[in-house]
Amino acid sequence: MSELTWERLRDLDCGAIRTLGDAWKTYVDQQLAHTERLRTDVIDGHLGTEHYESDTATQVRDQIAMTADRYEDDLSDYASTRIATTLLEAADAFEKEQNELKELVPLIEQHDFEIEGPHTEYDVNLSGGLHRAILTLDPPQWLCDMCGVKKPDGFWDIDTLKVLFDSVDLYGTAIGLAGQYQDWLRSVMSRAHDADEEAAAALAEMRENPTELPPPLGATYDDLVDDYKDSVSEEVAGEAQAIAEGTSGMSPEQVNEWWDHLSDAERQALIEEHPEWVGPVDGIPVETRDTANRTLLDSQIDGLGDRIAAKEQALQGMDPESEEYEKAKAELDDLKHDKSDLTRLQDRITDDDGSPAASNQTGQDYYLLGFDTEGSGKAVVAIGNPDTADNVNTYVPGTGGSLTGAGGGLLNRADTMAFDAQRLGGGDETATVLWMGYDAPDDLIEATDPKWAEGGAADLESFTKGVRATAEGEPSNFTLTGHSYGSTMVGTAAASEGVEADNLMLIASPGASVDTASALGVDENHVWASTNDEDAIQYAPVHGENPTHEEFGANTFTSDSPREGSDWWKFWEGPAENHNSYWDQDDLNTPANEANDISRDNQAYVVTGQEERVR
Amino acid sequence: MTRLLLAGLAALITTVTACSPMEKDMDTPPESEYQQAEVYAPAEAAVADLVDVLPDFPGFANRSWGEIPCSHNGVDDPNYTSVEIRYQFSAEDSATPLVNEEYVNVLREHWTSLGYQIARDDATEGDGGTYRDIKAITEEGVSIWYSAAYLATFMVSFGGCVPVSDKGEIEYIPPAGGITPGSDGDRVGNYFPEGIPTSHEAVAPFDSPEHFDDQL
Known part of the structure; x- marks a missing residue:
């Protein structure tokens, strides 16, 4: 470092x-x-x-x-x-x-906190003076204000007693604020170190x-x-x-x-x-990448077909009871799975005559910006050209995200986002990108681990810089929308590496890796969060403060919770289903439920720069 | 809150194992009354019904069939989908008082007279003018959302999350509201890779079936 x-x-x-x-x-x-x-x-x-x-x-x-x-x-x-x-x-x-730093350091000093520890991992702690002030029942005014107690005037009266009884709360509040500043400072320095190292690498190479x-x-x-x-x-x-x-x-x-x-x-x-x-490289224009990636996609599908044929041939000569056969059969199944995923993606973005297809929802062309079959698989697909769009919205999916979904449900969801942006966008062109560019956790247990987000942070940073680098004309209004663990992915990249985005939208977030919106490196007035009131994720903020909480400091918008359990006693279904319901229409089981489309509208308003309409 | 905490815990548990009958039940998506292929007809018929109600109807510019993924225990389930039929006016027509304001009033009155519950009725102001939203759910359970925005749009859904059908099982339904079947405005070609069927009888765009019994 x-x-x-x-x-x-x-x-x-x-x-x-x-x-x-x-x-x-x-x-x-x-x-x-x-x-x-x-x-x-x-x-x-x-x-x-x-x-x-x-x-x-x-x-x-x-x-x-x-x-x-x-x-x-x-x-x-x-x-x-x-x-x-x-x-x-x-x-x-x-x-x-x-x-x-010029905003943060004075805040740290004003609150009588101290920056300590090695430069690789700064701590922000209460100073000795602040400790003493709390212990001697003479807390500073700002702390009394935060805790809602009156500052004692030096006499043993009811206010002094209240401070005595609230001292744990006073300590907790001070430590909590110091923790937020620490998150902020560490994020600032993480991004600064990142920039320093990138500059050094560019010169060294x-x-x-x-x-x-x-x-x-x-x-x-x-x-x-x-x-x-x-x-x-x-x-x-x-x-x-x-x-x-x-x-x-x-x-x-x-x-x-x-x-x-x-x-x-x-x-x-x-x-x-x-x-x-050419195809996977951030910084090369979108149309060129699309051309190269489509060639690669054809080639990989053909190559997988050849390997499947060879593997099937080899299997015929093996003993079906042998370990060798089992192993080869598993490899064959993996190859077939990969080929199926790539073919589905190809079908989705290609017309019957082999030419690039347009979205049926918006009429915008699809652009393939990358794909990979390793692990759960990756794919980056744009609906509309980010190089020429007025607005760019990049959707980062969460747990369970994969190449399989990128050719199916995830792209359907991105299509709906694109449709909503076009419907509400006032004639501006919005490109919507499905960025399934990281190895996402497969299930909710894996999603408690930050390693998936840490593993994808540099790639998401690079992608956002690539969007900026290849943009033609005025820079677009650029939003990163993370859903579920995707919001952890967005937050981690923003805090540790830095992202070139105007707005961050954290939906159904289990945490954005930090405790304060200030640490995300984007104007906190442009950090948005939403979690519906039935979504179980609000009780599992395993990756930092819940972004919808006031302490986090993000703007929030309304999302409804349209899903209900299929039976009265299936209490677990509603909260689990409402974790992914942010783009849903009503559930047949609850036709009179609140409309949930307000979340779609709100997201589109942020994406198209119409924050005044957000509710 | 206790219920939600339990639910979150339950969702986590289901990812680990499914041994007991209850856990097994938690691993199975709720049963659906319909298949994907069955939900298009009622939704399309609801749009065709509305066209009759709207005065000086200028015609739709396009229609599409959207899909939104469905989840189970917090993770998208590729075997289920939620269908949304979308009919859109042109930008020019959307900007008229007729489409932006009067249609909202007409729909409110019409749906109220039919006894439908209005699930949403609100408006926002911005640089692009007033955007209005109204939504009702019919007796049959069809959800109809009219968004009078930059591109005024009907978004209609039926059936919620339904098991995915093979593409070949989904029948072509001619569009309502003056869109020519198979034209550029008829954006459902991806469901019919062999081309929009031409054998169907042309359906008058303003007619709708009396009931859905033979279509469900």
């Missing part, structure tokens, strides 16, 4: 980092003017074909052009993308967290060896120039592979710059020859 402390972050001159980044950008622009002059004044000017017409002249022009290309590539890849963008992104990230230059003109030029051109192609492929495998250290914004700088031919070659290096 980086060595950044909260004091260093507080005192950091972010402006100086930004100025340095800007200086590098300016330097790049100045240098690009030189290569432009080489092309116009030299290659097309006094060394132009109208003055010199010979094989040698052509060779000289080519060599100069390649040298200019090489210089521009290096300026783009290193000076601009690696150095300048890294500095500018780091300055933005540090400044954002620094601003949080710059190649130590200087890039190869075009061969010099001379006798060996013809022999060497083809090798040089091949090496340039290999270099692009190597970069693409490193980016896809996560070893490049580049942020989605940097990936986007890198992609933009490639030639059309280079981009096309990567899409056709290595779709696996």
